[in-house]
Amino acid sequence: MSIKNFIFKGNLVLQISIGLFFGILLGIFFPDVAISAGILGDLFLSALKAAAPILVFLLIISSITNHKSEQKTNIKSVLFLYLLGTFLAALTAVATSFLFPSSLTFKSQDIINLQPPSGILEVLKDILFKVVDNPINAIMSSNFIGILAWAIGLGFFLRKASESTKSVFTDLSDAVIFIIRIIIRFAPIGILGLVASTIAETGLATLLEYLHVLLVLVGTMVFVALVVNPLIVFWKIKRNPYPLVFTCLKESGITAFFTRSSAANVPVNLALAKKMDLDEDTYSVTIPLGATINMEGAAVTITVLTLAAAHTLGADIDISTAILLSIISALGACGASGVPGGSLLLIPVACSLFNIPADTAMLVVGVGMTISVIQDSTETALNSSTDILFTAAACIAERESEK
Structure with a gap:
């Protein structure tokens, strides 16, 4: 393979691992050079910051406008399980984040004075004012709550628009996703700069923080897969759910772990559904739909990293605000499909609940990118295996009720 093909078409996991390795070496042995290399990380985060608001806006509009409500398929129970599972996954992430709080070390010039909300009423008041923000200003100022509100509103009203109008938003969404894919190809270089400059300024203790966050993330996802989902x-x-759970993890989760794409794993889930003799009219719709909106792993990622940022900056989070965060994370996770690192790009949406500025939120995204070699694989395995798990559960329950 040529160097050009390796850079633009090579295994991104391997490239990120190489970037992480050399970033650590540079930060330890050449700190002066490492600090200068920080510009690579800053450029990478700036590119993500510029694309994220437009991406969220167009992705949600496109998803809502192209949903076919007239499709006569038995998906209501599966859809309910998808939404319930995603919310409970976010709630579980809140609990584990409280039990094992994570802290992140930001470089000295990135430290800000956060004014945390005093309670749920202040949070709701802040949300209401963000909702009624001008849409152009919301995009320019990275007001993700306003972006979500306008995108959802426009999406629902455009569902009755002509197919040509809908295709415009689909094409725009695909175009932005393509740009994001290009930016993500530079993640190894950006991560090299981020890790090198951070280690040069803060020391090796930062790596232990990354490891702690990763363990909380992976541990939460494993708990969701082996405890929360079986309960649902x-x-x-x-009846005993574990034979079905283990079948889905083995047949779907393992392949999704290595492909790191829910969409790419759809054929695997469809074949497994056929093998399990599920209702074709149901799974032919719910499996592709699940790859779009069933995002338990994404909800966990968004929640854990957001609470890590809030904990680092001293935000006092009460139970009601945590529940609201779970709802926002679950809703945000539903829009994380189709984009490499999509859940990471939606972290600013959740961070805005705690008045965490977009610049700081993007630093958290950078942390997520650094650990994404394992985080994204585990997240995708949970997401995709749950698609077939909940589809099978709904079909089996319906089959039993007809007897």
Whole structure:
């Protein structure tokens, strides 16, 4: 493979690992050079920051406008399981973040004075004012709450628009996703600069923080896969859920872990659904739909990293605000599909609940990118295996009810 093909078409996981390795070496042995290399990380984060608001706006509009509400398929129960599972995954992430709080070391010039909300009423008041923000200003100022509100509103009203109008938003969304893919190809270089400059300024303790965050993320996802999801399935099918759970993890989760793409794993899930003799009219819709909106792993990622940022900056989070964060994370996770590192790019949406500026939120995104070699694989495995798990649970429950 030529150097050009390796850079633009090579294995991104391997490239990020190489960037992380050399970033650590540079930060330890050549700190002066490492600090200068920080500009590479700053450029990478700036590119992500510029694209994220437009991406969220167009992705949500496109997703809502192209949803076919008239499709006569038995997906209501599966859709309910998707939404319930995603919310409970976010709630579980809140609990683990409280039990094992994570801190992140920001470089000295990035430290800000955060004014945390005093309670749920202040949070709701702040949300209301962000919702009614001018849409252009919301995009320019990275007001993700306003962006979500306008995108959802426009999406619902455009559902009755002509197909040509809908295709415009689909094409625009695809175009922005393509640009994001190009930016992501430079992640190894950006991560090299971020890690090198951070280690040069803060020392090796930063790596232990990254490891702690990663363990919380992966541990939460494993708990969701082996405890939360089985409880949901047991409630649905009224019998031992683990044979079904382990089948889905083995047949779907393992391949999704290595492909790191829910969309790429759709054929695997469709074949497994056929093998399990599920209702074709149901799974032919719910499996592709699940790759779009069923994002338990993304909800965990958004919640854990947001709370890590809030904890680092001294925000006092009460239970009601945490529940609101779970709802926002679950809704945001539904828009994380189709984009490499999509869940990471939606972290600023959740961070805005705690008045965390977009610049700081993007530093958290950088942390997520650094650990994404394992985080993204585990997240995708959870997301994709849950698609087939909940589809199977709904079909089995319906089959049992007809007997």
